Amino acid sequence: MSTNAGITEPRGVTRGVLQGFSWLVYVFFYAPILVLIIFSFSDNRNVGVWGGFTTSWYSEFVTDQPLTTALGNSLRIAVVVTVVSVVLGTMAALALERFRFRGRQVFDALLYLPVIIPDVTMAVMLLLFFTQAAKWFGFSKGFATITLSHIAFNISFVSIVVRARLAGMDDNLEEAAMDLYASRWQAFRHVTLPFIMPGIAGGALLAMTLSLDDVVITQFVTGAGWSTLPVYVFSLIRKGVTPLINAVSVVMLVASMVLVALSLVVQRVRGGSPA
Amino acid sequence: MAESAETHGATRANPAVALRGITKRFGSDDTVVVAVDDVSLDIADGEFFAMLGPSGCGKTTTLRMIAGLEFPTEGSLKIFGDEVGTLPPNKRPVNTVFQNYALFPHMTVLDNVSFGLRMQKVSKSDAAARARELIGLVRLSGMEHRKPAQLSGGQQQRVALARALVNRPKVLLLDEPLGALDLKLRQEMQGELKSLQRELGVSFVFVTHDQEEALTMSDRIAVMDDGRLLQVGSAEDLYERPVNRFVADFIGQTNLIEATVADGATIVLANGSKVAATTAHPAGAKVFMSLRPESITIGERGSAPAEFRADCLDGTVSEATYLGHAVDYHVSIDWIDLEVRTPAVVARKRYRPGDNVSVWWNRASNWLVAD
Numbered sequence A: 001m002s003t004n005a006g007i008t009e010p011r012g013v014t015r016g017v018l019q020g021f022s023w024l025v026y027v028f029f030y031a032p033i034l035v036l037i038i039f040s041f042s043d044n045r046n047v048g049v050w051g052g053f054t055t056s057w058y059s060e061f062v063t064d065q066p067l068t069t070a071l072g073n074s075l076r077i078a079v080v081v082t083v084v085s086v087v088l089g090t091m092a093a094l095a096l097e098r099f100r101f102r103g104r105q106v107f108d109a110l111l112y113l114p115v116i117i118p119d120v121t122m123a124v125m126l127l128l129f130f131t132q133a134a135k136w137f138g139f140s141k142g143f144a145t146i147t148l149s150h151i152a153f154n155i156s157f158v159s160i161v162v163r164a165r166l167a168g169m170d171d172n173l174e175e176a177a178m179d180l181y182a183s184r185w186q187a188f189r190h191v192t193l194p195f196i197m198p199g200i201a202g203g204a205l206l207a208m209t210l211s212l213d214d215v216v217i218t219q220f221v222t223g224a225g226w227s228t229l230p231v232y233v234f235s236l237i238r239k240g241v242t243p244l245i246n247a248v249s250v251v252m253l254v255a256s257m258v259l260v261a262l263s264l265v266v267q268r269v270r271g272g273s274p275a
Numbered sequence B: 001m002a003e004s005a006e007t008h009g010a011t012r013a014n015p016a017v018a019l020r021g022i023t024k025r026f027g028s029d030d031t032v033v034v035a036v037d038d039v040s041l042d043i044a045d046g047e048f049f050a051m052l053g054p055s056g057c058g059k060t061t062t063l064r065m066i067a068g069l070e071f072p073t074e075g076s077l078k079i080f081g082d083e084v085g086t087l088p089p090n091k092r093p094v095n096t097v098f099q100n101y102a103l104f105p106h107m108t109v110l111d112n113v114s115f116g117l118r119m120q121k122v123s124k125s126d127a128a129a130r131a132r133e134l135i136g137l138v139r140l141s142g143m144e145h146r147k148p149a150q151l152s153g154g155q156q157q158r159v160a161l162a163r164a165l166v167n168r169p170k171v172l173l174l175d176e177p178l179g180a181l182d183l184k185l186r187q188e189m190q191g192e193l194k195s196l197q198r199e200l201g202v203s204f205v206f207v208t209h210d211q212e213e214a215l216t217m218s219d220r221i222a223v224m225d226d227g228r229l230l231q232v233g234s235a236e237d238l239y240e241r242p243v244n245r246f247v248a249d250f251i252g253q254t255n256l257i258e259a260t261v262a263d264g265a266t267i268v269l270a271n272g273s274k275v276a277a278t279t280a281h282p283a284g285a286k287v288f289m290s291l292r293p294e295s296i297t298i299g300e301r302g303s304a305p306a307e308f309r310a311d312c313l314d315g316t317v318s319e320a321t322y323l324g325h326a327v328d329y330h331v332s333i334d335w336i337d338l339e340v341r342t343p344a345v346v347a348r349k350r351y352r353p354g355d356n357v358s359v360w361w362n363r364a365s366n367w368l369v370a371d
Ligand SMILES: Nc1ncnc2c1ncn2[C@@H]1O[C@H](COP(=O)(O)OP(=O)(O)OP(=O)(O)O)[C@@H](O)[C@H]1O
Pocket: B026, B027, B033, B034, B035, B053, B054, B055, B056, B057, B058, B059, B060, B061, B062, B209
């Protein structure tokens, strides 16, 4: 233990209890993951029964037609959703943080709505909406409806994250840029954008994760014979769990971790440290 | 009173900055704030010009209008003869040093300083070369690759200065640039700023609410209150010939004695005693006589020389404070308290509370101001 421990640093019994508790939390978090990873290599159809080491579930994942289709759908949706909701969410954040306009407070409150209302409510709303819209405009449910739904709630998440970052920005920075011969656009491009980039990257990561993860809303607005990876996995479970699902889960887990790592790297390189 | 419509101190054919009837109102109908009220003034090329006034008097707003960060509601604003009223900041030949510096946190010192040049499409290598030159000028060589967060307050201040000056502005605007620095550093930077300004021959418009800073650094000073421009002049003008009670009171310390003008030559103080007046005010006008503590002489009761009999009051010492270089007396005279400051010369007689004394002054050093 260091000798210059601060006054707030716990000691003695308190310290022991807190440390033990922290470890418990970690075990609680990571033990299931460990079990998942181990059994994704198990050569036994029954989940939870070890049957020797195999990588066959992973090769099955790669070759399983409906599974790869669902994965492809998920990825395509996630990419479009991320791009669109990052652009719109950032614009909403800028508008709310920078401009005073009529109805700003209402707009502000409404923007938080998708975060607050339950998924099921949102799903029912969107389903009704799309059913009506399909009658009038005649489009089929699937890629478009899922993408639109994901964008609808991700704009809120992105704008909340970006706004938090913008709120910490000194108003004088943009003025200083314009005083130094930058146009409005250049001031945004060279000063504001780099400053809020960590927020945007965080928002993008969040949007992508939420889109890849979503089951409830997607299930409501999807069309017949159309599935995303989590929705398909969910339907598989109803037929019975195999280590194939474990393998799929591990792949999804690794992908999420890569995304997080990537976003950290991006923030370090592009964002810099806030003042 | 504010000589609002006319111009203060226009001396050159083409002043660096010319304000005519500049007014700035914020807010809408029911909640209007008049931040700047009908200000007219000229700032000469190469001048060190300070703007002084209490908090909220409109100094920053005036500066921001010159920079183009705020547009006047009314009036004309010219920079070297060109009307710039609603020109955006990036189209004006002026640069600003912000109060909180506003350095770009994600850029290095070099990138901060060369920013203005890069925006003006100066080639990258030329921009870097000139930026390095300025970084040297503000004595920060070797710190080019640090981020602002890795610099001390004084160093950040210099980066802000270099970042503005690298563009060779025709006018440099500084909004309380030394406000965030401690006393010692501030005094050091005052000297540096002043010599930098002389060297470059650029007009500096310097906002401060530290009057000593304004008095010692500037060629001329504008005093503002409540959005209005009260007086523009040299330190001596403001100190010795304030135009009204506010300026007399705001600049330095003074005794303000209520009086009524009897005729051109005398004024009557509140206790009925008559003293000589030099400044002309209409008979019957209510005025204040401003007497600086150091221009009052203190002596034994009745010892005033004959020529000062008309500018003399009798009283009792109520307080005596030894300041080292001076002694500060408070003298009670029936209805008022006068502050008197005398150099602490060893041979000179000192007075103690309760002593009966007379105080007198040279007629030329009293100054009458309207309320
Ligand atoms: N954007 C704004 N909206 C509304 N009122 C404003 C705005 N900017 C300034 N004001 C008001 O205008 C007046 C002058 O403000 P200004 O910032 O120019 O004062 P200042 O002399 O710089 O004061 P300080 O010494 O405190 O910096 C103040 O009453 C202020 O509240």
